Amino acid sequence: MRAFEYVPAKTVAEATSLLAEKGDQAKPLAGGTDLIVMVRENRRQLDRMVDIKDLPETNVLSYSPDTGLELGAAVPCHEIYADGAISAAYPGLIDAAKIIGGTAIQGRASVGGNLCNASPAADTIPPLIVLGAICVIAGPDGSTREVPAEQFCTAPGQTVLENGELLVSFKIPPPPKNSSSFYLRFIPRNEMDIAVVGAGASVVLDDAKTSIVSARISLAAVAPTPLFAEEVSDSLAGKEISDESINAAAEAAQAIASPISDMRGTAEQRTHLVGVLTRRALNGAIQRVKEA
Amino acid sequence: MAEKKDYKVVGTRPIRHDGVDKVTGRALYGADFQTVGLLHGKVLRSPHAHARIKSIDTSRAEAHPGVRAVVTAKDFPAVEDKIADLGEGAANVKDLQDNVLAGDKALYKGHQVAAVAAIDPHTAEEALELIDVEYEVLPPVIKVLDAMKEDAPLLHEDMHTDEMGEKSEKPSNIAAHFQHKQGDPEKGYAEADVVVEQEYTTETVHQGYIEPHNATALYNPDGQLTIWCSTQGAFAVRGQVSEILQIPVSKVKVVPMEIGGGFGGKINVYIKPIAAMLSMKTGKPVKVLMSRADVFEGTGPTPGSYVRVKMGATNDGRITAAEAYLAFEAGAYPGSPVGAAAFCVFSPYKVENGTVDGYDVVVNKPKTAAYRAPGATNAAFAAETVIDEICEKIGMDPLEFRILNSATEGDIRIDGPPAPRVGFIETVEAAKDHPHYSAPLEGENVGRGVASGYWPNFGMKSSVSINVTADGTISLVEGSTDIGGTRASIAMQAAEVLGIPAESVTPTVADTDSVGYTDVTGGSRTAFATGYAAYEAAQDVKQQMIERAAKLWEVDAGEVQFADGVFSSVNGKEQEIDFKGLAERLDETGGPVVGRGTADPSQPGPSIGLHVVDVEVDPDTGKIQILRYTATQDAGKAIHPSYVEGQIQGGAVQGIGWALNEEYIYNEKGEMTNASFLDYRIPTCLDLPMIDAVIVEVPNPGHPFGVRGVGETPIIAPPAAIANAVYRATGVRLKELPMSPGRVLKAMGKI
C-alpha cells in the first residue's frame, strides 16, 4: 500500500473540487468497505481519498408516499432497513441491503458506494434498477445531472462519473398501487459471498392481482455491468400470472445473459441460475403484492 | 493399565486456565510481539507456478532508503543432500531450504524467492518491487493425474520414482510408489455377490487457521538465535531452523506465543528461517508476518487426490476383497500423506484379501503439510461411499454392515500389523441408538447418510515438570503449545494424581530452553502423551511428598499412604495431612519439591467415529444444506468432555467445509484464483446446524486414564457421509469434492 492523503470534505462543492484537483488519482470515500480494501491490497493506488460521508446531502434519508424516497449516497445499509416505512415501500432494496457482507459491514457500507464501485455482482444495483432509481450527480463546476441507475455502470469498475464528479443521492419514485419488489442472489454459502448470479424484479399487478400490468427485471453477475432486462420486462406487460408467463420471462432472461466462468461459477451454471432466479424474483415480488 | 474409575477431576468441566486471557484479548500472539529496534521483513513471492530463476538482482532494493538487508537462497549455508529426522516426519534438508527460498526454480505461485528487512513494513514492501528477478516461465502441472503422465513437465529433472525400493530409470514427477497386499483379492471378488468400483477426485484444501504465520527473530553476536512465533511445536521449529541454517540446536531458542489455530499447518517453517537470516544480516530483531493470500499461496495445504476403490461383498454383507489406488499430490516437493491414507482407507474393517497402492506425486502447488488426519479424509470419501453403494445393492442397513465387518483386535491389516482395540462397534451402536438415526426425514429433496472415519493417533515424546508451591498449588511446565484446551486437560491429569482441584494447577507452555524435549501438538497426541508425562511428573511429586510426610512424622516412607488428596500414616502414630498442608511445610522437610515426567508412549490407541447427517438439496441450484448432524466418537476417556466435544464439532465442521465448498481453484497458468476467505469458502455459522457430539468411552489400555487422542478423527467422515446423504436426496452419487453447487447441478444433469 502506498501512502495517500485523507481529506474529509465539509460541503459538496469542497468535495468535488478536492476530487477534481487530483483527477483520477482521487476517489470519494463513503463506508470504505470496497475502497479501503482495494487500496490496502494494492489493487488500486491513490494520492487522495475524499471522505464524503459527513455531508448533509449524502446523508439524506427521507421518504413520503407522494414523492418517494430520497436516499443519500453515503447512508449505510443498516439505517435504510431500520426504517419501517422505507422497508415496506421498497422491499427489494431491503432484500439487498440486508445481505451485503454481514452486520458489521452493513454498519458502514452504502448503496452509493455499492453502485459507484460498479461491480457486475453488486447486490443493490438490480433493486435500484427495478425500482427506477435516478442518480443525482454533482460536478466540480457546481452543476448537477441525473442518470437512471441502469445507465450508471459502463464496464466492470467503470461508471459514467467523470473526474471530479460525485454521486450525491438517489431519487426513487413512490411505489405504484399493487406493486412490490424482490431481490435474491445465489451464493454457495448462506452469507459472506459475492453473488454468483443476482436477480431483482418489481411488478405492478392489476386490481384482481391475476395479471401483470408492468414489470422490471434486472440481473447481476451475468454481464460486464448489472443488466436491465428491458425487453424481457416489457414482454410481461399485460400477461396473466402463470407458470407459463413466468417461465417464458425466465428463458428470455437466460437468452440475454452473457456470463463468464470464474472462481465463483461457470458460464453454464450462471446461465442456468438466471432462469431459476428470474423465476424466483418474479414470483417473490408477485407474492408480496398478493400478501399486502 | 487404566486405573480406578471414580475420578475426581478427570471427566469434569473446569474453566480453562487460559480462558480469561483469551476472552479479554490479553493473550499474546506472535503478531503482538514488540521489542526495541524492531525491523520489518517482507517476502517476495514467485508470480509464476513454474519457472526457472535465471537471476536475482537485489542491488536496487538494497540501495532503497530504509532497507537494512535483503536475502535470497544464496545466503543459505551449503548442505548435503541429507534426510533430517524432525520428529513428525523426516525431510530432505535441501528441499526444506528450497521451499523456504527458491533456488534454481520457483515451483508454485507464492513460492518465496527473496526477502527484505526495512525500518517499517511499507518501506520493505516498496523494496520488494525493486528486486529484479529474471524468470524463464515453464509450463505448470497442477493435477495429480496430469503430473503422472509420461510427457508431463518435470518439476525436478533429477527425481526418479522410488518404485518399492528401486529407483526408476527415467525421471518422473512420481516420487514414490508403494504397495500393501494381503490374501488374494481375485479369489475374494470371485466369492462376492456384488463388486463396486468407483473413481474419486478431491481438490487441494487449506487448514484455514484464523491466525496467519508470524515470526520475530533476534540473532545475537554471541551466536544465540531466539525466535518468537506461532507454532504447533517449538522444538520442531528449533529442529528445522537448525538444519536449514546449519546452526546447532543449542544455539536456537524458540518461544512459542499463543496460537490461533494450526490443524497441522503450523509445523513446517516458512518465514521463521527468513526472519532469522534477516536478523543475522542486520543484528536487529526482525518481524515477518504473512497475509491471508500468503498463507493460501505459500503454505502447505492438504493434497488434491485421485482415489479408486474396488470392493466386493456377499449378499449377507461380508466384505470379501478390497483394493485402493491412491494418487496424492505432494505439492512441489515429495512427501504427501499418501502413506497415512493407505493405512486408514480400510482400517475400520476386517479385510482378508486386499491391495493398497500409493503414489506420491509432485505438482506445481505449495508443498503439502499436515491437516487433521492427513490423507484419511480423501481415502474415506472413496471407501465409505463404495460401502454405501454396496449396502444399497444388497439391501442392508449401512450401520449393520459396519458392525458385521468391524475389525476386531488382532485381525491382520492389509499393511501387515494386527489391529489394536478400538470402539468401532460401540460408536456405531451409539449412532444407531441416537434419536437422530430413527427420526423421520421430512420434506422433499432430503436424505440421510452415514460414514465412519479411523485415525491411528500418534504417541511421540513429551516432557513435563511440576513445582510445588507453598500455598498448596502446583505450577506445571509443559512443551506442548495449546491449540484446543490442552493446558486444561493436561493440568487435570496432574491434579487427579495429586488429589487437588484443576484450579490448583497453573500450567505454562515454555520455550525450548525451559522444558524438556516435546514433540509437536499434532497427531492427536497432546492430551494423550503430554498428559501421560504430566501423570508421570505428578507421580514423582506424589512420591517426594510421601517422603516429606514421612520425614515430618519420623516414620518410614513405606508407612505413609496417599488417597483422595490426603497423606496419612497408619502404622505409627495416626496422622493426616492434606496436600496443601504438606506443601506449606516443605521448608521444614528439605526445601522445594520439583517433579519431572517424560513420556514416549507406544500405544496411542486409535480413535474412530461414525457420523450421521441429514441434507436438503435444492434441485434448481444444486446447493446442499446441512439440516442435522450427529457425530459419535471413541475418546477412550474424555478428560475434559467439553474440549472433546469441541474437537468433534470443529473436526466435523472442517470436514463439512471440505465436502461442500472448500477448494483451491486454479486457472490455466497454475495460479490460484481464490486466495482469500471470500472465495475460499469455509462454512460460516449460518451454514451449519449445531453438531451433536456423542462421546463413547472404550479406554485405551496404553494410557493411565485410558485417553485416546480425538482431534483428527472427526474430519474424516463428513464428505462421505454427506455424499451418501446427497445420494438419498437426489439419486445421484457425487464422486468429486467439493460437492459445490455447480458440481451438484452437473451431476444431476441440470447443466
Ligand SMILES: Cc1cc2nc3c(=O)[nH]c(=O)nc-3n(C[C@H](O)[C@H](O)[C@H](O)COP(=O)(O)OP(=O)(O)OC[C@H]3O[C@@H](n4cnc5c(N)ncnc54)[C@H](O)[C@@H]3O)c2cc1C
Ligand atoms: C466483508 C465484505 C463483504 C461484502 N459483501 C458484499 C455483498 O454481499 N454484496 C455486495 O454487493 N458487496 C459486498 N461487499 C462490497 C461493499 O461492502 C459494497 O460494495 C458496499 O456497498 C460499498 O459501499 P461503501 O460505502 O463501503 O463504499 P466505498 O468503499 O467507500 O466506495 C466504493 C467505491 O465507490 C466510490 N464512491 C463511494 N461513494 C461515492 C460517491 N458518493 N460518489 C462517487 N463515488 C463514490 C469510491 O470511490 C469507491 O470507488 C463486501 C465487502 C466486504 C469488505
